[in-house]
Amino acid sequence: MAPRGAALQREIVRESQTEAANFQIVGLTSDAVLKQVATWPATGTGLGLNWPGKGQSQPSRALRRGDIVDLTIWDSQPNSLLATPEQRSVNMHGLEISPDGTIFVPYIEVVEVAGLSPEAARSEIQSRLTPIAPSAQVQLTVREGDQNTIELISGVTKPGRYPIAARGVTILSMLAEAGGIPDAMRNAVVRLQRGGTSYATLASSIYGSPAGDILLRGGDRIVVESDPRSFVVMGATGRESTVMFEKAEHTLLEALSMGGGLAEGRADLRAVMVLRKYSPKALRSDGSGPGKENVVFTFDLSSAEGLFNARSFKVHPDDVILATESPLPAASSVLGLFGAALGAVQRAEAL
Template identity: 40%
Template sequence: MVKFRIRGVLGCALIVFGLAGCEILPRGAAVEREIVQAAEGEQTDFAVHAVTRDFLAVLDDWPNPQPAHLGWIPASGGARTQVIATGDMLEVTIWDSSDSSLLSAPGQRAVQIQALEVAPDGTIFLPYVGDTPVAGMTLQVARKTLHEAIERIVPSSQVQLTMAEGRSNSVDLIGGVGAPGSYPMPDRNFTLLNLIALGGGVQTGLTNPQVRLIRAGDIYGTSIARLYADPRRNTLLRGGDQVIVEEDRRYFLSLGAAGQQSQHRFVQDDISALDAISIIGGVESRRGNPGGVLILREYPQNALRADGTGPNQSRVVFTLDLTSADGLFSARNFHLAQGDLVLVTESPITSAQTIFGLVGAVFGLANQSSGLAD
């Protein structure tokens, strides 16, 4: 009976170690050497680079893998007065104290001419005066111009002028704020932050909010964080501008022996590899390999270089060693790109632990069988 038990245990142990040799043990991530060694093949289609201080200097010369960066319009000073533009609606009130007037009835002291829309040629039409240019003028200058024209037919007149801003003197605030809508510009010193404040501020819960300014068919962009930090980005708005506030659409992925396996939004404008490790919950302490963190990235074909100023393969694996000081400092200066995959490989000891667990289970099963046989 003892001989049978020994044979059974040895047979089961051989099966377990055979499984280990075939590397088909159950696990949740690749071991670093499985990926890195594949790059040594003659026909490999990806490159492997260790992220070190020396390599970061080389990486600085590589093309930026990020999407095309949107430009921005620097801030400049503007007048604190409104300017009449095409589409604005004017209301002219003519005061006349004379008993006989071309514009007013007997006993009438004021005449109101409402809903005078500024025509595409920049003029408004007044009875007995005709087309009078007002576009590009402030209200004060336009009132004086209209008074001089009306005074020729009504010498004792006084003119009052008010305006309702039209499309050319309004801006649209679309999404991402408390109260989106179309807002009239009170003067030519109306800035982006003025508009966002009027719209109730940026909505809470947006991840790294981004601002998009659409002007004359062009799109400009910056982040709220940069806008707050740099007053030079608080650009002046123009009539017809459209402003969109939305969360950052960029993301990266995490897989393997990480604290989280998920898709993660960019929570700030620049995310380092060390930031990413923190966002994903670090390296899983029981099975992760801190010396084998990989970042997988794909470059477009037009970014490939044969002279070393860029990657020589479109698919690149960057390896990070978080067990050394150089590796940690380098990880803090390595910036993630849109769509990067952060893969935390398993520690080789995990396979050994799995083997020991299986062996222990086999011996336990053998002991139970022996007990039943006795």
Template identity: 40%
Template sequence: MTRFSKTILLVGMALTIGACSLPRGAAVQREVVSQGASENPTFQVVEVTRAATPMISTWPYTGEQSHYTWFHANAGPDSSVIQTGDRLDVVVWDNQENSLISDGTKQTPIPPLTVSSSGSVFLPYVGDVHVRGLSADSARDRIQRKMEMIVPAAQVQVQVTPGRNNSVDVASGVGAPGRYPLENRNTRLLSVLALAGGVDTSMRHPRVRLQRGGQIYETRVESVLAQPSMNITVHGGDQIAVVEDARTFTVLGSSRDQKLVYFEKERMNALDALSASGGLNPGRANPKGILILREYHPRHLTPGPRGPDMQQVIFSVDMTTADGLFAARQFQVMPNDTVMATESPVTAVQTIIGLFGTVIGVSSSVNNLSN
């Protein structure tokens, strides 16, 4: 048998053996995707193209923190307004001879008043006065008008000390956690973080988490710094914490690094995900078969283009075409996704040739044929 015939025979043997069960580092694309096309598939396969990405982008967010959103900045009044739980220190001045003030000082301090749940404070001889929602000056005018009914020449001085409902709590991730009164109703988030000593610089990808009205809102600190519209007005009673970004996805298969990857920014696309893992392994990976595995909650299932048909979905990206590359830039990776770079079918043949070629003495011939 000639050397060339022996080479052809070896290649044929390699292809035959490669079609059988062969240990390797990653799955071949057709092995995974073909199961989705079986008679009773257990998962859905979705091809990611530029035409499909606008539809896919409307599908539900999945993974950790899937319910967290953020809001845009909204301006409030510059002056602080009185809220339930605030304390009012009221002093009444009067210089009339027949005044209620009889100690000769011409002033009467009233014991501290706490704004009730109904928004009122109780004043002796006057009764309940509604002050919630008023600025300190407006509250003073209202109290003084009430006092004039019994002390015509009275003048009133009011000082407001914010209670919990007119202050915010900064719990963690800053230099000085604590409770901070709002100087006015137009206080922004970054101002509060600055008062609290700033964000801890040792944190990995810090996120600001805000609890308000039983809801949680969260975003990256760098987003707030970069976009003025993200620097929201805080409200009395807000609970703020700065935490590390715990969102992750897994990269497996024929990438350079197979590992758990933390989100490096608020949104990461498929190209970002592969880049974060060091890119594809040039000797093993099949760029036609980049797979993203995702699991949806049963309530997210929406047969048709508006949502996934099945809980488990595999998104397939072909990065050998311009359409696939642009689609990969538009496709957003979600927390807990698995990004898998499948193995090239040629790798199995190369593995067998590497194992047996030197024994038969023809591996160099195969290499020469491939060049």
């Protein structure tokens, strides 16, 4: 028997009809079937796409526990309790905001500042000083602790920790400050770790929608990575390979093109297949979902309707696209081998 590089359609169909078959065949022969299959659950390794809305982000920079506050208090009164006549100001540097959100300031003792903006904290301290130093003026600066920085871990030109400006910073501004996402990054996925929750979105979604350009919070951690999703193309194709997703979704026709197309003279246009595995929870007996965990979708690309269906059918991560072998080349190969053998015998007899 002549060797082949891919299965024949009749072999797969024959196996599906046996009692031991653990898969079903679904022919994508009409637009109605295509629409029904499109409602079935998603499969494969997903990106877990979800993204916080703008309402979930803090509107501006706020003081947090662990920040370091530096105070300079100016008082021009000759009998000031805070400053000497020779030096009209007093410096109080290195006041760390404690775990309970407070700092200690002499004469007014504990002041709760966590959650306030730098300006609001300055105003609060100055108002507390008024009874003992009516003319005092307070200057406040902040050195950010870990909770008031953003950490860009990977996937940018300049990873590292970046402080949050007093006016706040959006994710696009932060990515730009870190040198941007390298051009070599394929279909970049932006992952945000905030508190105990993880978020993810495609970078193209952030660039393309103002709603995605959220304000960041202190303690946010950002990872940018190439899209990890893939599908396999095999059989009578230009090349057998694992193909990575290059955008949010791909149709079957796009996927075949990315795999080098169908092998001319070998592929059976009437039997291009997509192998997909569903969760047991997705199984249905009424046709509203797959009947078995393993499903083989078949397409006839020799017809206009089949081509349009393949143009609309969305490939899922971890799908296997199989271009079956045309039975005609297999028969031709057998005849060719037979002819070659007959010729060899005839030459031997002539000698």
